[in-house]
Amino acid sequence: MTYLLIKSLHVCAVLFWISGMFLQSLLLLAGRNLSGPLLPLELSRLRMLRRWCRGMTVPAMALTWLSGLTIATLGGWVGEHWLLLKFAFVVALSAMHGWLSGSLRRRLECPTEAPSSNLTIVLPSLLVMTCAIVFLVINKPF
Structure with missing residues (x-):
């Protein structure tokens, strides 16, 4: 019973974390093509996104790590090759989250500067890594 509760908590935390990263990357990408400084409405949306990131996405990432490590220990999978991958x-994903958070912070501190052009690789990378993780967890191929 405890294992299933922790697993449910893990899945919920992952959903909030990944959806927060999607939202963050989409809003940063949407503001990338703007010429000139950000308008007050755009700035208020980015501030709201930063509050959401701090209040929801970051705790969801921490809970994902904590519950995931607990599940791996309870399941006896520590050291398995699929789990290492x-x-x-x-x-x-954690590094990408840090990069997105830094991009958001820099965008708010310097609203006249355009965000990095590397943001275009975030969404495809996020999709591929999330799908790979789901594949590994469900199939445990090796």
Whole structure:
């Protein structure tokens, strides 16, 4: 029973974390093609996004890590090859989250500067890594 509760908590945390990253990357990409400084409405949306990130996405990431490590320990999967590969993807997602948060912070601090053009790779990368993690968890191929 405890295992299933922790697993449910993990799935919910992952959903909030990944959806927060999607939202963050979409709004940063949407403001990338704007010429000139951001309008007050755009700035207020980015401020709201930053509050959401701090209040929901970051705690969801922390809860994902905590519950995921607990599940791996309870399931006896520590050291399994599929889990090590999944761990690498989760580390990459965490790094991407940090990069997105930094991009959002810089966009708010310097609204006249356009965000990095590298933001275009975030959405496809996020999709591929999320799908790879789901594949590894469900199939446990090795």
